[in-house]
Amino acid sequence: MLFEARNVTGEPGSGVRYRPVSLQLEAGEILTLYGQSGIGKSQFLRALADLTPHTGDVLLDGVSQTKIRPEHWRKQVGYVPAESGWWADVVAQHFSEQPPEAWLSMLSLAPELLDAPVERLSTGERQRLALVRALVLQPKVLLLDEPTANLDQRNAQKLIELVKTYAQSEQAAVIWVSHDVDERALLGNRSLEICADTTHQAPRS
Numbered sequence: 001m002l003f004e005a006r007n008v009t010g011e012p013g014s015g016v017r018y019r020p021v022s023l024q025l026e027a028g029e030i031l032t033l034y035g036q037s038g039i040g041k042s043q044f045l046r047a048l049a050d051l052t053p054h055t056g057d058v059l060l061d062g063v064s065q066t067k068i069r070p071e072h073w074r075k076q077v078g079y080v081p082a083e084s085g086w087w088a089d090v091v092a093q094h095f096s097e098q099p100p101e102a103w104l105s106m107l108s109l110a111p112e113l114l115d116a117p118v119e120r121l122s123t124g125e126r127q128r129l130a131l132v133r134a135l136v137l138q139p140k141v142l143l144l145d146e147p148t149a150n151l152d153q154r155n156a157q158k159l160i161e162l163v164k165t166y167a168q169s170e171q172a173a174v175i176w177v178s179h180d181v182d183e184r185a186l187l188g189n190r191s192l193e194i195c196a197d198t199t200h201q202a203p204r205s
Contacts, residue, residue: 001062002027003077003141003173008047008056009040016040017196020056025141027171030164032184034177035194041177042082044194045143048175049079060140078139082146084130086118091129094118099132106162107132108155123150128159135166142166144176148183160186 003025010016018040025031035041047054050065050073058065065073088094092114104111107128113121121129127150134142142163148156160183167174178184184191 001025002029002060002171004059004062005048006057006059008044008054008058010043010047011053011055014043014053016043018044018194019196019198021192021194022056023175023192025173025175027140027173028167029190030167030174030176030188032176032178032187032191033194034179034184034191039194039196041194042145045079045081045145045175045177048141049074049077049143051079075137076139077141077143078134078137079143080130080134080145080147082149084126084133086121086126089117089119091116091118091121094129094133095136097136099136103132103135103162106165107158124152124155127151128155131159131162135162138170140170140172142172142174144174146177146179148178148180156183163187 001024005021005023007020007022009018009020021044023031033041043052046052048058050070060068060076086094095114101111109125109128113125113129127147131147148159151159163174166172176187
């Protein structure tokens with residue numbers, strides 16, 4: 001088992017509304033996650049990424065999150081939020097290494113964008129580049145929070161294709177938050193609804 005969550009939810013007083021969630025993902029699997037607005041889907045992803053306090057346990061290759069240094073965990077468990085952070089002036093300063101041109105091409109991103117000021121990027125360009133930035137670290141697990149929300153249909157399809165290709169070629173597991181029924185169908189047959197009144201076990205495909 002590559003990735004596992006055991007009864008994960010927010011700490012008491014955190015305001016998180018969902019009941020404890022358990023799930024298991026094998027290498028190469030994609031699981032889509034959905035639920036009503038405000039239920040805590042983003043907080044759940046942040047808990048899996050070790051970015052927020054939580055109860056329960058998360059395991060990577062059978063090793064607990066608590067046994068792995070946070071910086072090492074976050075390299076192996078990549079998280080792309082709905083609104084990505086950009087802390088430097090130039091795009092290239094956010095990349096640990098040069099991304100493959102094939103990835104940029106798949107997402108219709110010109111290589112010259114890496115030398116562009118961040119302030120000149122469109123919302124869609126930022127969203128696609130945030131995914132590439134995460135993939136450059138070659139994570140074993142990818143956590144994506146509505147990554148196509150600000151993309152047109154053509155670019156959304158390209159992003160889906162890249163993620164599916166990466167999951168298969170690198171045998172990585174993916175958890176993808178999406179409100180779009182058609183998008184969830186394109187990504188695979190494993191889907192999990194986050195609710196306030198039940199404890200969840202993600203179904204096996």
